[in-house]
Amino acid sequence: MATVIAVDAMGGDLAPTATVEGAVRAASAVDARVVLVGPADVLRRELARYDAAHRGTIAVIDAPDVIGMHESALGAVRRKRRSSIRVAADLVHEGRAAAVFSAGHSGATVLSAHAAFGLVDGVGKSALAVTVPTLGGAAVLVDAGANLECRSEHLAQFAAMGTAYAAVALGLERPRVGLLSIGEEEGKGTELVRDAHALLRASGLNFIGNLEARELFTGRADVVVCDGFTGNVALKVGEGLVEAAVEMIREELGAAWVSQVGAFFTRRAFERFRQRVDYAEYGAGLLLGVRGLTLVGHGRSSARAVESGIAMAARLVDGRVIERVSETLHGKVP
């Protein structure tokens, strides 16, 4: 039987249009069944825009409440018991789906996952793991913003969970773990970083030491560990710079007539570069440390990104990533 993925159909700036289209695309491309969760009438109307080829692989589950992007996560999750994200997470808890995907309010997704699944035994905080492109391929950054403030033992747990995830997602036997800091020397960094360094040295993980932020994209580490505030800033700086760089290079290309000839030829190269660094190709982040497979999509997820997120969810179910995380946390280090 195909894996069932629950999709918060109301999550994201482009929902429900992009989520429904993403589910329809996944239905023909991915070996998974999709349950779209949201106001049933709205979703059926969206689905009616596509031909019937998706029937049998897409179901709709009604959830009348929607959490807006600017609501307080804590208040909204408590108040709206039948929100699309909460109902979608509950489907996984009840065993009716194997994973949940949401591109909605990420704070609300994290809290809904906590409420529905609880934390894995021994884990102090959950963490969001995202893949970033590197010169050699890809690396996992953890925490990308699930928890802004944490202690050194949390960072050590992020490293163990990120190792399990990288083993599955990147197909690595013994992922190299780097600790994000401002210099490579052991003594460099904040107190948090210095304490985490000592814990990681003793962890049995494949710890390669501190990693300067400029090495995030070189591929020197497969798992890059930091607190959620730093991780979120690092990720967003990267995103903003790619947008600015594409814009600046366009301006430079436009500045000279002769360059426009070049622009014609290089347009496709640019498109491929953009794809390589585009979050849409990477699908979603994985929430580590909760006892249910939870994928957190980018708020601006397109149909293409939703499709990638569903495909990624199905692969991670196959890869038994939740079990692998538990095993790694309890000392079965890859």
Place this chain on the structure above:
Amino acid sequence: MATVIAVDAMGGDLAPTATVEGAVRAASAVDARVVLVGPADVLRRELARYDAAHRGTIAVIDAPDVIGMHESALGAVRRKRRSSIRVAADLVHEGRAAAVFSAGHSGATVLSAHAAFGLVDGVGKSALAVTVPTLGGAAVLVDAGANLECRSEHLAQFAAMGTAYAAVALGLERPRVGLLSIGEEEGKGTELVRDAHALLRASGLNFIGNLEARELFTGRADVVVCDGFTGNVALKVGEGLVEAAVEMIREELGAAWVSQVGAFFTRRAFERFRQRVDYAEYGAGLLLGVRGLTLVGHGRSSARAVESGIAMAARLVDGRVIERVSETLHGKVP
């Protein structure tokens, strides 16, 4: 009389070759006199490689000790009383130079400046301000790594000092100040960020609120405030990504034969893009909060970067930036 700039001639990966060449280039391009500080025999030998046109604008002051890039800053500055950076800073303290530039060990430069100048009245911590390119021009990021851990009142002081610097360096009447965080809403961020937000609201500065890291390069804020750990990570992620992006685009261009025709035409556009984001063009960071003009160059500073740093130092002396920082801190807000 031309402004005198003291240059730590032994500072930086490419010193003293790059520092001496940078000084020689500045001698003909910048209205400033340069004092090169380091082992006199070494510096005179380097200077002998150039024709005599620089005589009269370049002097040498002997300092036998050199601080290596991997020494502990605190130990080295205490032990090596006649190190090139320490002697160069003392020249400013003694009124024999108006500013000091070093591309050497940045921790040692910060400590030497503290020792030689002391902090401006009322300032709790110094902060490194660097300019980053934006779509609209440039913005000032502060703190880029002088102090890794700080309190909210320090962030408020960084904002005031950064405002004074942006007014001089970017020629702005009333620079817009943004507080780096993980979301624009007032309630988002760490405890440090939330407390600093409240202080900045009440500061009289042109505070525009929290700024997401992806907006660092859009030009929405002229001054971007954060702690030194976060600022250093943001800056280095940017640096690393530019290097990786140039490499990735090259790979993509090389992948197709037809693209190589484009590459020929676009090479110049790339060069201009690189210049726009290259630290060498921006010269150096400014250490804010100490009572002497201190410029901190990139460790990999080329001769071109040293020349830019010297030119920048001369402009900042002309712009009375130290006095402007004091005035802004004491309530004379631009």
